[in-house]
Amino acid sequence: MTRWTPTQVAGLAPDASSLTAARRLARPGPWSDTGSTETLLWGKCQGSGKTPYQVSIDLTGPAFRCSCPSRKLPCKHGLALLLLWVDGSGGVAESAEAAGFAQEWAAERSARGGARAAGDAARQTRTPDPAAAAKRLEERLALMDGGMDDFARWLTDLARSGTASARQQSYVWWDGAAARLVDAHLPGLADDVRSVGGAVSGRPDWAERLLLAIGRWWTATRAWAARESLDEGQMGDLRAYLGWSTSTDSVRRADAVTDRWVVLGAHRSDDGRLQQQRTWLLGSATGETVQVLDFAAGGQVLPVARVVGSSLEATVARYPGAAVRRALFVDEPAVADESVRMPSGVALEDARSAAARTWGLNPWARRVPVVLADVRVGVDRVVDAEGARVSLTEDADVWTLLALTGGRPARVFGELEESRLRPLTVVLDDEVVGL
Amino acid sequence: MSEVDTWWRDVGNAALVGTARRPVPPLPDLGRAGVRDRPPGAPREEALLDAAALGGAAIRAGRRLDHAEPPDAAPDDGRPVAPRRAVQLLELVITQPPAGAQQRTALLVHWLQAADTAGCRVPPVLLPTLLELASGARELRRPTAAVLGERGRWLAELREDWSWVTEAAAGAEARTGSRTEGIVPTADEWARLPSTDRVAVLAGVRAHDPAAGRELVLSTWTTDAARDRRAHLDVLRIRLGPGDEALLERGLDDRAGTVREVAAELLDSLPGSARAARMAERLRPLVRRTGLLGRGVEVTLPDEPDPAGARDGLGRPPPSRSARGWWLEQICAGAPLAIWSELTGVDPSATVKRLTEAHAPDALSGIRRAVRARRDPDWAAALLDRGWDASLVPALPRETRERVVLTRVDATTDRVHELGAVVGSVDPPWSADFSVALVSRLRASKVGSAMVLATMPHLLAGLHPMALDPLERWIESTGADQTLATNLRNLLQFHSVKRSITEAFR
Structure with missing residues (x-):
């Protein structure tokens, strides 16, 4: 080794x-x-x-x-x-x-x-009291229904009085709406409201961003109202967006797939309160890309990062969802005997249409993983062989990327987020370098 | 503007002021998405919210990519990347400085210079970190610029706070050339070099070809500023010889006092010069033998110098110094040392003794300066016999020098604060014998811990690899003295990493 x-x-x-x-x-x-x-x-x-x-x-x-x-x-x-x-x-x-x-x-x-x-097998055989569980679920759904109705009314009021007047509101107003969502067991939606509310006063493009956020929130209220007609995948994505967690036990039991996975890239972030680690894996047989999320708060420590570009023999269980699915390792992965090569990548236009299809399936997907072929990196953008360009996110490690590529065509794995690219991995002469 | 764009702008305007004041535009044809407008009669607010949701989704998925020219690529690199082992060492020095954080810069400079000498460059992945470090530490900039390669220089041009690279790289190239191969820049190149680099280039040229260096100084002499003339003259110290006398005489007539001062000081180093002869003529009438057997000596102070004397450096004395005493010192510093045996009839050792007895401190200070400037071993030994003076040690041959210093170390153990200057008077790198002997003396001392602390900078710069084994054995027996153990370990680490770096580039 x-x-x-x-x-x-x-x-x-x-x-x-x-x-x-x-x-x-x-x-x-x-x-x-x-x-x-x-x-x-x-x-x-x-x-x-x-x-x-x-x-x-x-x-x-x-x-x-x-x-x-x-x-x-x-x-x-x-x-x-x-x-x-x-x-x-x-x-x-x-x-x-x-x-x-x-x-x-x-x-x-x-x-x-x-x-x-x-x-795990033993746990499966243990059956919880179904009556009590059904009652808990009913209570939760009632709370969420109430919270969604309330939120829809809040949105309607916002639409009537206009976004310009919403911008005049202090952060307390946004925070109050978010707090009611938390009380109604909708913490994911609450986070989104807080983050948009915090950005409205400072950003020059606030009007467009707020309008898009309103559209996103409204979509969630409509989808919730029509949840009887959603399939399991759609419901899974909606749940993830609203912050209704799925127990890892039930995930483990449900949708497991064994494959040889290549670690495409990873991203770590720390907002001071919570550390997050995202690891993207591509299955060589299924061709599906999944993300494994790890969190650590307080004194906790994130699990050790996987080596980017390495191949793992592993069974992963996928969370319910339609596109950009989250997954977890059912058991500790082993290093694959035969390594899988990083995918060769596509042109930006193809990556964009793949992302569009993904958003068609899951409108709440914040980021879509893409492998780009032959892109040249500039200080704030990448440009592919056909001249198409995409801007880089503000947190991109652009200097390492520039140093490694020297402005020459290279294969880059990254996340498309709000029409920007966050590069995570670069492949140079078959050497895979995590950023 | 397309139909959808116009519509989305109208939706934005309606959202801004609110549906209470503005109607919501009807949905355009969203094509294959197959979305139909709500039946009329639905509340305006909901129509706006629907429009925001649908428009947002359409724009996110349907937005076309911009096109742009590809960014410029970096030129190809001629230099190879540093060998793998060397790169590992560089990463080590950057991420986990051995020998403590304070020594990181010294090790980095060593790495960078070794890489430059070996004709290598830094691997691309480490370029941002290194540029960042060198932006914060000036002493790293020039050695860094020399090994960035095309890729690194290209990268630095893209970022404002790395813009120092352009200038540093131009200078580094000329420096590297002059230092390693004695490449002499043409008069044009010399004239265009930034002042800060000229000194380094000149030093490199002088080391290989003193005459060529002098020609460079002469080529811009009439146009250079006084500060530069002074600095260039100062570099002539390197391999100074009789050939430089004419330029130095010219310096004695310079407009600027600082230039005249350096010229006079350098002429002090040339006992065969015309100025030295003039000084000898001034000294002759001042020294007289005394006593029946002529075993005493008397030195009288000179009178007001004539204009020729003032030109030779007998000018205004430094503050709180008597003028006549100062002139005597200047005369003694400039005159050939050989004149003393003619005047006193005895060897240097006896001359020093007699001058000491005659209470002629100004004459002795002048002699000391002459000895330092000319590195005269006999006179240095004679003076050191009568009293310690670290500045005279470099005039001794290396072997004597190291012996004298070791003796002095033994005598200085109770004045630890003076030890740094004592040990520092032997210029690095030290011989193996001296290094080993010094370590064993430090170890034997009762105040070894304080002595190591006092001599640390010199031990870092001078110690020979042969002393590392004794050092390691010492560490094993340091016992409870944690400070000593840490200092010794840092010292050991520093030298072993430094040696590994040198070896990695072989």
Whole structure:
């Protein structure tokens, strides 16, 4: 296995202080019994105690185990061992067979994978009280119905008095509408109202944005009113937009598909309150692109990012939805024996019409994944071989992209969002680089 | 404007003022979407909301792409990317500086210069990070500009806060050429170089071909500003020789006092010059042997100099200095040292002794300056025998120099604050013997921790790789002294990374 780069390791750190601590440890001094195979990396680190900590790392996951008491994942010992390994100056030698403790852990891990499958099966057989569940559902639907009616009236009032007067309203007015939506179990819609309300006063294009938002909200109220006629996929997308969560158990049970997936790209964001990680996967047999979402709030830590461009053998379960479906891993994915190549990509016009079809199926899809062939990157845009252009999002890492491509045609994976592109991955001479 | 565009604009206007004041335009034909207008009689508000929903969906899905010219591409790169191992080291230095954050810049500069010498460039993916770092640290800019390659220079042109690259790159090219291959710029190229780069280019040229360097200085002498004339003259220090005398004499007649000062100072280094002979003539009548056996010496202070003397540097003294004492010092600094044995009849060591006994501090200061400027080992040894002076150490041959400094280190252990200057008087890189001996002395000392701290900058710059093993053994036995252990570890890391960088480019 080719050793990683220090930047990749730094990307795994749960916070800055862990990384700093790990850097202090990333020297041969405190380490003993280190070694690595194709998939495992292990070593013992002498800490303040008598017995050294045993550190094992599964490079494919990657997954970490350390006998230290730290609750951070990965802990500083795991990061330090990776750094030492990456450094390549002989601190960690290649070895044919893993040390005892690392092997045990690897064995436990695969056994646990099996056990979880068994646990899922057990959970399925346990049937909750159907009468109580039906009653809870009825109460929830009644609340949501009331909230939607109220929201439709609010929209009608807004239409009557005009958006110019809505712009005069203080944020409290928007926040009040959002709070009523939260009370009616419609938190996703509430977030959208808050975010549009917050942007209305400051942006020069506020009128157009507000008009489009009103249209989106109205579509949601009409769709909710006609929900009897929606199919399961449409209902799934509407639920996701409104913020009516689907339990992971029911997702796990429902729509699982086993395939070889290539990791197209990933995006991490942190709004101070919530960290989010989006990983896009393309199934080689199904040809479907799904997104795996991970969240972390407060002191929680996001799961370790998948290596962009790598291929995973995995069963994923898809959330109900019509297009741009969310998915979750049913069990821990394994690195595929045979790697799948990144797709060759399409021209911008084709990507745009694919996105249009997607929005036709799911009007609430915020972003559509696209692989673009032969696009040239400029400071604020990409231009394809036919001269069609699309602007880049403000958060795009355009300088790395420019440095890597040098303005020459390259394959780029990204998300189309409100007619802008957020580039996430670039493919150069078959080398896949995550941005 | 298409029918849909007109309609959408009207919808926008209706939404702005509200349906209470404006009617909603009827839906246009949305083609295959197959949407039909609501039957008349529906509330206006709902018609507007329907229009916003449908129009929004239509515009989102149906908006045509703009077309534009593709952006300009970067030119091809001639230089190869730095070797893989070197790139890993660069990433390491950037993301997790070994030897502490303060040493990062020094290691980066080392990496960048090693890459430039090896004719390599930075890999594209690290360009933004490096440009960002160099934008914040001036000492990184020129070495960075030298290894950006075509891709990096192209990238820098696209961003305002990287615009320093253009100028730095032009200078870096000339610098690289003059430093590594002794390429002499033509008079035109020289005239066009920014002032800040001229000094570096000139230094490179001087090191290879002193005469060519002098010609460059002469080519712009009459048009250069005083500040530049001074700076250029100052560079002639590198491989100064009798051939430079004519230009220096010209400097003595310069309009600017700062230029005259440097010219006189440089002429102090040329004991065979006409000015040195003139100074000798001024010194001769001032020194007299005394005592029956002529074993004493008396030095009288000179009188007001004539215009020729003033031209040679006997001008206004520095503040709070007696004028006549200052002139004596200037005369002694300029005269050939050989004249002293003629005047006193004894060797340098005895001369120093007699001058000390005669309380002639101005004469001795002048001699010290002459010794420093001419790097005269005999006189330096003679002076050092009678008292420590770090500035005289460089005049000794390297072996003697290192021995003298080690002796001095032993004598200085109780004055740790002076130790930095003592050790710093041996210019880096140090010999293996000296480095090992110094480390063992520091380790043996009771105040080793404070000594390491005091000499850290010099240890970072000078230590020979052979001293790294003893250093490592020392770290293992530092015990409870965490500060010492950290400092030593940083030192060790710094040197081993530096060595790895050098090796990675072989």
